[in-house]
Amino acid sequence: MQRTSFRLAAVLAAGALALSACGSDEGGDDGGDGGDNGGDASAEAGGGGDAGGDGITIGIKYDQPGLGQQDGDTYSGMGVDIAKAVAEGLGYSEDQITFEEAISSQRETLLETNQVDLVVATYSITDERSERVQFAGPYFVAGQDLLVTTDSDIAGPEDMQGKLLCSVTGSTSAQNVKDDYPDVQLQEYGSYSECVSQLATGTVDALTTDDTILAGYAAQEQYAGQLKVVGNTFSEENYGIGLNKEDDRCEEVNEILQGMWDDGTMEQIIEDNLGAADYTPNADLNPPAEIGGHCQA
Amino acid sequence: MLELIQEFELLAAFWMTIRLTLWSALFSLIIGTFVAIMRLSPVKVLQSIGTSYVNLLRNTPLTLIIVGTSLVLWGQLGLEPASRDSSTFIVDLNFRLAVLGLSVYHAAFVCEAIRSGVNTIPLGQAEAARSIGLTFGQSLRHVILPQGFRGAITPLGNTLIALTKNTTVASAIGVMDPAYQLDNIAEFRPDVLFLGFAVIALGFVVLTLPVGLIISALSSRLAVKR
Amino acid sequence: MSAQQVLFDAPGPRARARHRILAVIGVLLLLAALAWVLERFNATGQLEAAKWTPFVEWSTWRNYLIPGVIDVLRAALVAIVISMVLALGLAMARMSDMAPVRWAASVFVEFFRAVPVLIMMIFTFFFLAYNAGTPDSWNPFLAVVTGLVLYNSSVLCEVIRNGVYSLPAGQREAGLSIGLSPSQVRRSIQVPQALTAMLPVIVSQIVVITKDTALGYIILYPELITQARRLASQEFNVVPAYLVAAVLFILINYGLSKVAERVEARQRRKAHTAGAIGSADAIRAEARGGRAPDDAAGDGDDVEVR
Numbered sequence: 068m069q070r071t072s073f074r075l076a077a078v079l080a081a082g083a084l085a086l087s088a089c090g091s092d093e094g095g096d097d098g099g100d101g102g103d104n105g106g107d108a109s110a111e112a113g114g115g116g117d118a119g120g121d122g123i124t125i126g127i128k129y130d131q132p133g134l135g136q137q138d139g140d141t142y143s144g145m146g147v148d149i150a151k152a153v154a155e156g157l158g159y160s161e162d163q164i165t166f167e168e169a170i171s172s173q174r175e176t177l178l179e180t181n182q183v184d185l186v187v188a189t190y191s192i193t194d195e196r197s198e199r200v201q202f203a204g205p206y207f208v209a210g211q212d213l214l215v216t217t218d219s220d221i222a223g224p225e226d227m228q229g230k231l232l233c234s235v236t237g238s239t240s241a242q243n244v245k246d247d248y249p250d251v252q253l254q255e256y257g258s259y260s261e262c263v264s265q266l267a268t269g270t271v272d273a274l275t276t277d278d279t280i281l282a283g284y285a286a287q288e289q290y291a292g293q294l295k296v297v298g299n300t301f302s303e304e305n306y307g308i309g310l311n312k313e314d315d316r317c318e319e320v321n322e323i324l325q326g327m328w329d330d331g332t333m334e335q336i337i338e339d340n341l342g343a344a345d346y347t348p349n350a351d352l353n354p355p356a357e358i359g360g361h362c363q364a
Numbered sequence: 365m366l367e368l369i370q371e372f373e374l375l376a377a378f379w380m381t382i383r384l385t386l387w388s389a390l391f392s393l394i395i396g397t398f399v400a401i402m403r404l405s406p407v408k409v410l411q412s413i414g415t416s417y418v419n420l421l422r423n424t425p426l427t428l429i430i431v432g433t434s435l436v437l438w439g440q441l442g443l444e445p446a447s448r449d450s451s452t453f454i455v456d457l458n459f460r461l462a463v464l465g466l467s468v469y470h471a472a473f474v475c476e477a478i479r480s481g482v483n484t485i486p487l488g489q490a491e492a493a494r495s496i497g498l499t500f501g502q503s504l505r506h507v508i509l510p511q512g513f514r515g516a517i518t519p520l521g522n523t524l525i526a527l528t529k530n531t532t533v534a535s536a537i538g539v540m541d542p543a544y545q546l547d548n549i550a551e552f553r554p555d556v557l558f559l560g561f562a563v564i565a566l567g568f569v570v571l572t573l574p575v576g577l578i579i580s581a582l583s584s585r586l587a588v589k590r
Numbered sequence: 591m592s593a594q595q596v597l598f599d600a601p602g603p604r605a606r607a608r609h610r611i612l613a614v615i616g617v618l619l620l621l622a623a624l625a626w627v628l629e630r631f632n633a634t635g636q637l638e639a640a641k642w643t644p645f646v647e648w649s650t651w652r653n654y655l656i657p658g659v660i661d662v663l664r665a666a667l668v669a670i671v672i673s674m675v676l677a678l679g680l681a682m683a684r685m686s687d688m689a690p691v692r693w694a695a696s697v698f699v700e701f702f703r704a705v706p707v708l709i710m711m712i713f714t715f716f717f718l719a720y721n722a723g724t725p726d727s728w729n730p731f732l733a734v735v736t737g738l739v740l741y742n743s744s745v746l747c748e749v750i751r752n753g754v755y756s757l758p759a760g761q762r763e764a765g766l767s768i769g770l771s772p773s774q775v776r777r778s779i780q781v782p783q784a785l786t787a788m789l790p791v792i793v794s795q796i797v798v799i800t801k802d803t804a805l806g807y808i809i810l811y812p813e814l815i816t817q818a819r820r821l822a823s824q825e826f827n828v829v830p831a832y833l834v835a836a837v838l839f840i841l842i843n844y845g846l847s848k849v850a851e852r853v854e855a856r857q858r859r860k861a862h863t864a865g866a867i868g869s870a871d872a873i874r875a876e877a878r879g880g881r882a883p884d885d886a887a888g889d890g891d892d893v894e895v896r
Contacts, residue, residue, distance in 0.1 A: 138653070231454065236548070261431075264826065265435070407613050428804060435832065535708075565701070573700075
């Protein structure tokens with residue numbers, strides 16, 4: 068009995084070593100299918116990119132229809148198209164680009180540790196973030212808005228009295244609503260996809276976050292004609308492209324972004340990705356008055 | 365620390381844990397007893413319904429059940445156990461959905477705990493009950509279940525402790541419990557993440573430790589002396 | 591109470607009729623509930639073909655469901671193995687002759703048994719995210735495994751300790767009398783026996799761990815439910831996606847618990863033939879009576895009617 072027991076213990080121990088080793092390896096390979104969440108919620112990101120090599124590694128969203136979405140090994144969305152255009156401007160061909168998932172709470176870490184070169188992921192420029200990373204842009208000004216069903220008569224947060232609003236736990240959008248409209252009833256989930264599905268069945272009355280993200284959902288084939296963005300933004304989100312503080316290509320990226328607005332590429336990208344939602348960006352704010360001013364290197 | 369407790373309403377969060385625990389304990393006890401009676405009953409069909417219930421619920425992750433109450437029961441099937449007119453509709457609704465999910469899940473464990481309690485009863489008890497002419501229902505009520513419950517104190521208590529900790533899963537549908545607040549602390553005050561964790565973890569130690577002590581005291585006091 | 595039949599008499603004609611009525615009522619209630627669910631599904635369009643066709647496409651399985659299952663099993667496997675090793679160490683420490691070691695191990699075990707796994711996962715996840723050091727794509731996996739390991743190693747430590755305490759005193763005494771030190775006795779006589787005897791409990795703990803990987807959903811570990819959500823946001827079929835995830839989880843866990851039962855049955859047979867001391871039965875009974883694997887009951891202590 069004793070001998071078998073020892074064998075058992077030995078096998079368990081050996082297995083532990085082998086497994087923990089292979090477990091961590093696989094964790095690395097696995098970067099791609101990292102995770103899923105909506106917008107500003109808690110998050111994770113793809114890693115293991117070799118920033119600074121022959122290619123360029125760009126952090127994007129993997130789970131936001133119309134903005135950055137992964138389907139198998141293809142990527143689509145406004146963020147992806149902008150990332151490709153910027154990479155091209157920096158002299159990389161399309162097959163030199165590696166995409167990694169950049170989920171909200173880990174974007175700064177990804178850049179600081181050089182796991183990615185750029186982050187193009189509905190990344191708002193804020194003072195707090197500027198302490199850790201630098202931004203090119205803003206390339207686009209979005210704002211918090213509401214997504215509702217097409218037959219809804221909600222025109223803004225004021226109409227939400229007694230209605231149900233959906234957002235993501237721990238997101239800035241959720242916090243804004245709690246602070247500014249304490250009477251609104253807020254349902255919180257772990258991701259926007261849950262909110263959208265509840266909205267489509269009419270279980271909740273509206274979903275709130277950046278209008279671009281909302282337009283991305285509304286633009287999906289499956290929801291054609293069912294959902295609309297209200298178009299009455301109540302905050303300003305300056306989307307920038309995040310770079311490591313040491314990266315000296317920041318100004319260069321600014322020029323590329325300016326060029327994209329000047330020659331109509333940006334409008335085309337927005338139209339391609341969000342047009343189906345009947346979404347038009349806030350014309351007073353777009354193109355942004357000044358592209359630049361947030362570089363630090 | 366006090367500031368942190370205030371800013372993230374941690375006392376309210378733990379009060380939520382307690383309320384979730386008590387209500388779910390009540391309902392899972394009722395459902396679990398019912399299922400246990402089905403499994404002990406002479407009717408084959410009821411037995412297999414009971415067994416399937418336990419096997420299905422016990423093998424489904426609680427996360428899936430809780431998320432399902434909100435997305436499927438409420439969102440798709442339109443079950444809405446709260447009043448839309450109330451100014452606390454969402455809060456009430458999520459609370460009740462969470463209690464529902466926690467109850468049906470833990471009922472499977474309550475059922476098994478009761479069955480294990482019934483197992484501690486010597487055969488002679490049931491035989492004696494039959495021989496004095498008690499029917500199945502009577503022997504269950506007067507002989508089997510009273511002793512079964514007393515024998516099941518320890519597993520029932522363990523289920524209660526597990527339930528207390530499992531209430532944190534309710535944060536997945538937006539119930540403002542300690543896990544939900546830890547999420548918020550991590551997002552908005554990452555500088556005090558460690559302190560937040562320590563306070564919340566200690567809170568659970570404080571909640572579960574007495575339960576464990578009471579159970580061991582109860583189980584030795586209530587155990588059927590043989 | 592081994593034979594269930596002793597609870598009731600062999601039914602006579604009237605009892606049989608009554609049983610039949612009860613059976614019919616039971617089945618009717620069940621069918622009514624099913625009908626209601628299907629009716630609601632139908633009314634809300636859940637039965638539309640478009641919501642279900644993704645599941646006959648290979649890409650759905652390749653991109654979502656199979657990776658989900660693999661990630662569930664991977665986290666569970668790594669967690670159970672590390673937990674086992676850590677539990678052995680903890681059990682040794684808790685039975686150590688050195689008081690400070692004993693205290694430290696006790697505090698560790700009591701603390702991590704009391705803290706919800708989800709809380710530990712959320713904390714580890716954000717701790718890793720903010721303090722870098724680890725590649726970001728590993729963080730959800732590491733957080734899931736850390737949470738599971740801290741809790742389950744504490745539970746398994748108690749399982750092992752209970753196993754050791756329920757061994758006959760003669761085992762220890764015999765070891766001491768041939769000149770082994772107390773710690774040698776533990777290492778080479780008591781713990782190995784306790785481990786073998788506890789094998790069924792350990793296997794059923796694997797079910798608990800597998801099921802708890804689903805908590806990873808909340809910190810976005812790409813396990814099965816997370817993958818179901820991603821699939822749902824692609825195909826807009828929330829209900830079917832979650833239902834399929836549930837079925838897969840049930841199959842995995844049910845299969846694992848069957849393995850646990852088989853291991854236990856084999857153990858019991860062996861115990862009978864060899865007349866081994868400290869059989870699983872005795873130890874488990876002991877474990878339940880005393881300070882048992884804490885919420886094993888809450889997560890799959892498969893109590894059986896014998």
